[in-house]
Amino acid sequence: MIKKIETKSLKIGMYIHDLDASWMSHPFLRNRFQVDDQKIIDEVVGAGIKHVYIDTERGLDFEMAVPLELVQQEIADSKQQLAETQSGLIKQVSFESELIRAQSIVSEANTAVRGFMQEVRFGKQVEKAVVDEVVENVTESVFRNQDALITLSRIKSVDQYTYMHSISVCVLMTAFARAMDFDADTIRQISVGALLHDLGKMRVSPEILNKPGKLNMDEFQLMKRHVDFGEELLAGQSWMSELSLKVVLEHHERIDGSGYPHGLSGDEISEVGRMAAIVDVYDALTSSRCYKKSWEPTYTLGKMLEWSRDHFGQAMAHQFVRCVGIYPVGTLVRLNSGMIAVVVDQHEDYLLQPRVRLVFNEPLGRYVTPEDIELTEAVDSIADAVSPQKLRINPMDFL
Ligand SMILES: [Fe+2]
Numbered sequence: 001m002i003k004k005i006e007t008k009s010l011k012i013g014m015y016i017h018d019l020d021a022s023w024m025s026h027p028f029l030r031n032r033f034q035v036d037d038q039k040i041i042d043e044v045v046g047a048g049i050k051h052v053y054i055d056t057e058r059g060l061d062f063e064m065a066v067p068l069e070l071v072q073q074e075i076a077d078s079k080q081q082l083a084e085t086q087s088g089l090i091k092q093v094s095f096e097s098e099l100i101r102a103q104s105i106v107s108e109a110n111t112a113v114r115g116f117m118q119e120v121r122f123g124k125q126v127e128k129a130v131v132d133e134v135v136e137n138v139t140e141s142v143f144r145n146q147d148a149l150i151t152l153s154r155i156k157s158v159d160q161y162t163y164m165h166s167i168s169v170c171v172l173m174t175a176f177a178r179a180m181d182f183d184a185d186t187i188r189q190i191s192v193g194a195l196l197h198d199l200g201k202m203r204v205s206p207e208i209l210n211k212p213g214k215l216n217m218d219e220f221q222l223m224k225r226h227v228d229f230g231e232e233l234l235a236g237q238s239w240m241s242e243l244s245l246k247v248v249l250e251h252h253e254r255i256d257g258s259g260y261p262h263g264l265s266g267d268e269i270s271e272v273g274r275m276a277a278i279v280d281v282y283d284a285l286t287s288s289r290c291y292k293k294s295w296e297p298t299y300t301l302g303k304m305l306e307w308s309r310d311h312f313g314q315a316m317a318h319q320f321v322r323c324v325g326i327y328p329v330g331t332l333v334r335l336n337s338g339m340i341a342v343v344v345d346q347h348e349d350y351l352l353q354p355r356v357r358l359v360f361n362e363p364l365g366r367y368v369t370p371e372d373i374e375l376t377e378a379v380d381s382i383a384d385a386v387s388p389q390k391l392r393i394n395p396m397d398f399l
Pocket residue numbers: 197198226251252
């Protein structure tokens with residue numbers, strides 16, 4: 001529940017949902033954050049803010065008279081939970097239960113990324129704390145159930161493409177790094193690089209960035225400079241690790257040497273650079289842009305496997321397919337019975353037999369009451385993935 005309280009009643013352990021003040025009049029980059037030490041309270045009071053809105057589902061309630069020691073224990077417990085998440089001890093949850101949390105993670109990440117990207121346009125630097133919060137939230141969610149955030153981050157409005165693409169690449173790279181069995185700290189560094197991989201685009205003019213059509217040769221040359229711009233913006237930051245930087249610097253390199261900015265080839269490109277190239281292309285192709293319709297994930301993965309020998313390396317491309325699945329959650333499929341269904345869950349060892357939700361009887365041309373079927377236990381099987389645009393069925397309506 002959201003409650004408005006006087007700033008003087010603010011306590012450690014509360015979660016600020018909104019500051020009752022204009023963005024320009026306080027020193028905080030975000031409006032929503034956990035109050036986890038006295039310094040934050042002092043800053044809110046010091047900024048002259050009289051009231052704040054707290055979210056009692058994410059932090060302590062106003063009426064709760066909780067001793068300070070208990071609050072500090074709660075904070076310690078939540079930090080411990082995060083540590084456990086990142087070391088793989090956290091419990092997996094169902095797609096449905098993670099979807100609700102994932103929605104607010106995407107929305108908060110969108111606000112944060114839009115915020116720091118716009119600040120970079122005005123010559124400011126990216127704040128480590130803002131990046132860390134997005135990466136922590138994404139990592140936790142991916143460890144609980146990666147499909148929720150992967151499915152949601154595919155939805156991009158045309159005007160927010162650059163921000164949402166950064167979040168999507170961060171989500172997919174986090175899931176990919178986890179599937180590759182990297183340790184928690186390496187996963188975090190890869191996620192940071194992924195979130196910032198296109199930061200240099202903020203130094204490219206918006207006319208070129210959002211041009212509704214193909215770029216001409218000169219414009220394309222300018223667009224390609226976003227990698228160098230990203231290096232200029234991030235290489236001097238003490239908190240950017242070498243590994244995070246590699247994700248930024250190598251996401252457009254290709255193993256046959258045809259990429260940019262340095263035309264690196266084969267082993268000259270790091271493992272995380274090749275991972276970033278795959279994820280960046282996959283997300284770009286599966287997203288709608290002002291000049292093109294999105295491709296379906298299954299079709300996209302097939303095309304990427306075709307190109308993998310020259311562009312990404314076949315072994316790496318196969319690893320990525322194993323990570324996202326042949327029929328990722330949200331894919332619309334036609335079963336051999338003629339029923340149209342939406343993929344709602346996957347089984348790591350049976351990628352061709354996911355759990356599906358029947359939604360439409362194609363031979364009869366009518367919708368059916370949604371019903372879930374485990375294809376591992378059914379006689380029916382997937383014939384092919386189908387285009388939601390062609391059938392005019394939006395899979396997201398059934399998730
Ligand atoms: Fe890029």
